[in-house]
Amino acid sequence: MDLNKLADLLIPDENVKPLDYYETLYPARDLEKGAEVTRLAPSPTGFIHLGNLFVAIANERIAHQSGGLMYLRIEDTDLKRKVDGAVDAVKNALKYFDIRFDEGAEIEGAENKYAPYYQRERAEIYHAFAKDLIRRGLAYPCFCTEEELSALREQQTEAKKITGYYGEYATCRNLTEEQIYENLKAGKPYVIRLRSQGNAENKLTFRDEIKGDITVTENDQDVVILKSDGIPTYHFAHAIDDHFMRTTVVIRGEEWLASLPIHIELFDVLGFRRPKYGHNCSLQKMDGETRRKLSKRKDPELSLEFYRQEGYFARAVKVYMLTLLNSNFEEWYMKNADVPLEHFKFSINKMGKSGALFDLNKLNDISKNELAKLSEEEMYNFLLAWTNEFGTDTQKTYFADKEYLLKVLTLCMGVGGKKRRKDFTTAKQAMEFISYFFDETFVPTNAYRFEGETVKKILQTFKDLYDAADDSSAWFNKVKAVAEANGFATDMKAYKADPAAFPGSVADVAEMLRVATTGLANTPDLWTIMQILGKERTLARLENAIKAL
């Protein structure tokens, strides 16, 4: 069989150059020893979730910490899944979390010497190597139809054989020259398959950077390397791209572990040196009674977009990801909370071997702590940015009076106090939290824990006494006076010693006033709130609360 002729016929690509050409076009990178080259290679489905960010952070740290670089490659070999604007979506989402690419698709200002970074634009390279494999007898055309393939699979399943296209089942492997040309002449569509040299009986030990030594079975599947449209499958593109883009470390999800044997054989057969691999366990979530990995289809709430919409502080999400990624990070961060995150020494071998359950409680805790580090001005900007994009029209009016909002934020964050408050978790939650400072969104709840008459008397007594000019202690003395006038305890120790002796304590009085003026039982210092609200509004709210009883 004239394999040269066959290769030209099967892959009629005039752009293909000799293999050496690509080696010189994409030379080894000139980097310091130990510098790692990593990549993020999403498919442009327009959907990025937490798992992508998880892997991206690991790759980013490994690259930049070692003095290397990370690039963005778009795996757009599957047309069906392609969505317009997806690349921008990826870039924006990652930018929000401060993930920086040094080169790659749509990365402006970079040299991009290893372009193109879209796989569809790299067809020529894949074709060159596929042709070479055909010439060497290591790849062949397969004319089997989808139906034939699924029939084969069924048959194998029934016979309890391993499914797939291999060995005796790989019928097109042994097609004669005549049969091939006949099929070609008949215009039958075909794919190019690898003629696997492996044997599934053979086991080998493979060193995974995260999982350690694992045993893998040699690949014996004649996997498709070029689909019928001439575009490579993931496996083939992976081998070629990561070789020519000179990737040194591939951190990817553990769902790839199963196809590792294919990749090993492909690298071998192509004569490429393999990168180091680290298979990262995927983030999981509870699905009813069972846990499972995050799925794009089933878990839209774990889309990165979700965190933006909820107004999570990017750094908080990143810190949480880091605590899951490296088990020693949390301890380091407790001691180095004010040091840039980049100073943490990220290590691949501190990455967990089993999948972690995503814990919103933990994220929220981290978020509160992170937000408590901001100044009121920074908080203002953070909330403004979120509100502009996701807030309601009423929420946007909060920003009309900057001085007023700043006062509110200063109070709610406890700026200037001995210890910061931690009332804010996300931008969305913060905007709702401060809503009672604005008449448009203030909702009287009248949720008291005492009888209406009691509350009414207390509110009335306080209202008569209230003087906006009082300072904090004069104000509280009046609260105490109100308590006393109604038989409530003013001495908390006495009250705790014998709660039954009083209808309630000064704390309860404060709570009534708080509920009347804010609608909530949990707010920062009430005196300050009344100061911010001003005399008119405070009195009006008390008046309304009394009327409502």
Next chain:
RNA sequence: GGCCUUAUCGUCUAGCGGUUAGGACGGCGCCCUCUCACGGCGCAAACUCGGGUUCGAGUCCCGAUAAGGUCACCA
């Protein structure tokens, strides 16, 4: 089902032959406090189960069990 991987509090984990099995989140309690918080202190809470190896096993070995991943012209 085959193959691969994993197995410590509810969750994330530390542990790398000798520990009262440590920390963080969450829960609960107490203290601080003029109210709400913040903060401090404390409590409950775990080595999946069998076998070995060893003077000694959460730690090493072998099983069982369970969980996860994967078996495409998707990545």
